[in-house]
Amino acid sequence: MVGALGLVALKNLAEEGFDVTGFERNGYVGGLWQYTQEDKTSVMRETVTNISKERGCFTDFEFPADVPTHPSAAQVQQYLLEYTKQFNLEPRTRLNTNVRRVTFDEKRHKWALDIEDRPTEYFDKVVVSVGANNVPNIPTIEGMHKFEGECIHSRAFKSRPEDLRDKRVMVVGFANTAADTATQLVGHASKIYLSHTHGNYIIPRVIDGRSGDHSLSYRLVNVHNFMTCYFPNLAEKMFNAFVKKLQNKCFTIRPEWGFEPAPSLKQSIPIVSDDLVSCLENSSVESVQGIKRILAGKKVELENGELVEVGTIVLCTGYKSDFSIVDPEYDPTRCTTKAWAAAAGSNGKPLPRLYQNMLSLQKPESLAFLGSVAFTFPAFQIYDMGTMALAQIWKGAASLPPREEMEKAVDEHHEWVCSLARNGSVYPGIAKPGPWMRWANEAAGTGANEYLGYGWKGWMFWLRDRRFCNLLMGGVYSPHLFRLFEGKRKKWDGAREAIVRANEGPYKEKDKDV
Structure with missing residues (x-):
């Protein structure tokens, strides 16, 4: 396909x-x-x-x-x-x-x-x-056959925020789709619950004026991979601490939201959302525990015994x-x-x-x-x-x-x-x-392992083109570097210029220091 x-x-x-x-x-x-x-x-x-x-x-x-x-x-x-x-x-x-x-x-x-x-x-x-x-992955929820409201998967949600106007909605899940669905319902649904059984980290798209994913350079990723190979527990703790530091720099997370304990980033990815925290702060979205079972009518019992009434359940439970x-x-x-x-x-x-x-x-x-x-x-x-x-x-x-x-x-x-x-x-x-x-x-056969490694090709590349080599290692981790060097797969002649462009604008000052 x-x-x-x-x-x-x-x-x-x-x-x-x-x-x-x-x-x-x-x-x-x-x-x-x-x-x-x-x-x-x-x-x-x-x-x-x-x-x-x-x-x-x-x-x-x-x-x-x-x-x-x-x-x-x-x-x-x-x-x-x-x-x-x-x-x-x-x-x-x-x-x-x-x-x-x-x-x-x-x-x-x-x-x-x-x-x-x-x-x-x-x-x-x-x-x-x-x-x-x-x-769609549909979880088994006790008593779902008793639910008299509407239960849909996020696949069916798409353009429907306005269709749920003035309804009480429960969004089930705690990843990016759940965050997007809950925040898009604000201004439409009369009540929005975000139901989840575990925590997560959350970061915005932009941190200190630059995209958050630009903080992961080729050098940093390779150091982390080395640590994961030889010191896995330490690497896991360091990466979790790094993302948590970014989260706490951007947001003040309240304990009652249930973001902690967050699962290790070894097996999950953080939520990326600019709006979820503010929606939780102003109570337009309410964070609640996971569903224990459905009672008669439209009543939902949560894991902590709390009862809530909703007309629609949106399952953001993946595929x-x-x-x-x-x-x-x-x-x-x-x-x-x-x-x-x-x-x-x-x-x-x-x-x-x-x-x-x-x-x-x-x-x-x-x-x-x-x-x-x-x-x-x-x-x-x-x-x-x-x-x-x-x-x-x-x-x-x-x-x-x-x-x-x-x-x-x-x-x-x-x-x-x-x-x-x-x-x-x-x-x-x-x-x-x-x-x-x-x-x-x-x-x-991209050549990246050789030309950005510590063998003779790596040292020769660094000596010949030190500034650009340092940019590759410490700048924005551009996919174009995998078409930069001669190798088995076809090289792209525009790779170098594309990498430089990816590091322009707000990254010029960083470029000068590498």
Whole structure:
């Protein structure tokens, strides 16, 4: 499917000489970034990105200069359309085409695509990019069948703040979608409850005049990755303390809101919101405990025994992966480990068995899945890197370990994920950023590990271009640095200028000091 992840896969594979076709059931590319009132996953009408355009872009394509640091959803969708045109992806994309099933034809040794109203087509390789936000995750709530009000998932909310005018609404969840939903209801609903079972950190988009994500430089991220590898407990405490310090610098958090204890950032991401704290302060949004059960009518009992009456419940409880488009034999979610299923933090979501959270273990040479890699990096960069690596592997320029080693790596990864899930909610696609980025860099051949490392290439680069090298290490962590150096994947000649532009304006003074 040709959402943002499908687009970058299409482009990176085509760039390496593959004859690629993208199938999209909708009449547009961009996936969830295209706002629609239909019963499909999409952004809300007022959505603004939490990640800056300087960090949340693809590796070889900038956002336009006139787009603000935190673009609106419409601006991101326009960016994706321009990306499609820039790399001539329209001829490779079939819109309004519904692929119903992907199976492997043993006789032909090809993948067969069962396409609605069209003959079956056969391909040597398949990338399944249905994304991770298609199937709403609906929690089991005791007594829900007794509820006489309306219960909807956030997917159905979108343009509906005005539809809930003068109603008492309970928003369930405590992540970015829940924060956005609750604050967008202000001025419409007569009462807004934000119901949650755990705490979280919260930071604004802009801190001291700059985007909060600009504080994470390449050097800082690599120091953290080193600490995580050799001193994991200390690294975890330091990162949590760092984000908490940012939070407390910007906001005064009241104990009664239930923000503490916050889950470790090792397994969760903070809320990014400019409005939630002020809404809690002026009581336009009320923070309450999680739902224990639904009583008769419209009464909800909370975990602390408090009773509240609401007319609408909005479930901001996320999504779960659905790879049912693929033959069950090759569906990576078909087998869920007992440890994962038993962990409270799994929340009923499947845990895919994929090498590096991307490659099929049965057929890594021809089947990959996008949408199951997540850590504290922008998704556009993660999947640009991942599909660059995939293109080199399938091209034969990078190799995979033997099947037994891949199985062992997935087993070890799942043990780690399950250990996190026993301590709290965790996204099934979570990955360790340091090892994953190291793998992607090496497979894609970006040169970043060598030219920004401590080997002879790193020292030579620093000696030849010390000022720019220091900017790369200490300035805005730009995705363009992964297209800067010569390597296996295609280099972008505009990378250096794009990196400098990302560090211009309010960052010039910092640039002078690095």
